[in-house]
Amino acid sequence: MTPDFTIANLGNCQINSPLNLSGFTSDDDRILFNTRLNNYSEILDSVGRPISVEPAGPRKKIFFDPAHTKAAIVTCGGLCPGINDVIRSITMTLFYRYGVKQILGIKYGLRGLNPVFGNKPIHLTPEYVKDITHIGGSILSSSRGPQDASVMVDYLESLKVNILFCVGGDGTMRAAEKLTAEITARNAIIVVIGIPKTIDNDLNLIEKSFGFDTAIEKTVQAVHSAHVEAKGAYNGIGLVKIMGRLSGYITATTALAQGDANFVLIPEVPFDLDGDKGFLKALEKRMKARGHAVVLVAEGAGQNLMIQDSAERKTDASGNIRLYDIGLFLKNAIEQHFHKINLEINLKYIEPSYQIRSVPANASDSIYCSSLGQYSVHAAMAGKTGLLVALRKDEYVHLPLSAAISGRHIDPRGNVWLRVLETTGQPTQMTN
Secondary structure, three states: OOOOOOOEEOOOOOEEOOOOOOOOOOOOOOEEOOOOHHHHHHOEOOOOOEOEEEEOOOOOEEOOOHHHOEEEEEEOOOOOOOHHHHHHHHHHHHHHHHOOOEEEEEOOHHHHHOHHHOOOOEEOOHHHHOOHHHOOOOOOOOOOOOOOHHHHHHHHHHHOOOEEEEEEOHHHHHHHHHHHHHHHHHOOOOEEEEEEOOOOOOEOOOOOOOOHHHHHHHHHHHHHHHHHHHHOOOOEEEEEEEOOOOOOHHHHHHHHHHOOOOEEEOOOOOOOOOOOOOHHHHHHHHHHHHOEEEEEEEOOOOHHHOOOOOOOOOEOOOOOEOOOOHHHHHHHHHHHHHHHOOOOOEEEEEOOHHHHHOOOOOHHHHHHHHHHHHHHHHHHHOOEEOEEEEEEOOEEEEEEHHHOOEOOOOOOOOHHHHHHHHHHOOOOOOOO
16 A cells, blocks of 8 residues: 655645745655665556655745744653753744744643643743753653543643644654544644654654664663673673663664673564573573673563463553563573572673663754754644654655654564674574
């Protein structure tokens, strides 16, 4: 089925942009979706052209009159480096570039769009946001879980909000889709713009999610500490549990960036604990040969090893299945194995997840977040709605909200995983 990358617009843009630019982005310009020749020629749109997407950027004509426009920003889901950079960029671009003076910050995620919780929005100004990039988290705070779309749209209309910027993951983008549908059904003059956020870097169609570079940088520091601990003790083992529910991108990329990992365990590549070809036997061989080891495990790895048939799997407020703790499980399994074979080890277990999520963005992510905020404002002022701004093939583009769906995984036969195997030297398979 050919994907539909059509972007909705509230109406004709008749107001001259206040931006003093020599070149604006045209809606007639398109960016090819596929870059490989076979995909280019085989997958065509409804009129026989190669599939393309709409470029992001400022338009010469805009839909909203800045003097009579009110915008709001909401941040949802788990924390991630760079959220405050996005908030600052949106605020500064609206205020200084377009002259929009009414900018609201919605507190505590989607809860803040439900008046029953009593969370009043705050007024965002350049003075309020000028220094927020130096702190982690979100100055607006966050929450998980859905709210009723009709209630949220009622509240937005009562606030006279014209533009809503939603910063969050695939759950937030699904909520933004519902908001867009409710707004469209009412013929309300509100645009919804998504800025995709997932520290796991597991969103389809998107080159890189913000916060990922910072996560790698901080995780590398934890792995370095694990390596120092492992080499500093007799038969030392450094075990590091890393974020990644369904995708091992942080874990694998950290291994490539740091180079000291000997084993990388991710959700996409199953492994056995026991048996001649299992992980514990491979670790045992490593310890007898080298006397130390560093093991990286993604939080979603090895879940099949811990499944309890009688236990009902619980979910969090976002509907995600609560994972079993592979870190502690692996720690206990390693200790029991080496006790059984009477081989002394010194195991140090490190779990840096919350320290990584809550730090400020590094320079690379800060630049990226600033761009996402600016391009989001350009789209919103042009009356475009139901979209997210994304980096794809080194181009900033508009994609439908439905594009921000988790499902991007490491291919066990792909280049990234092959490089991990080469870097670590671990067995190609650790299954019996």
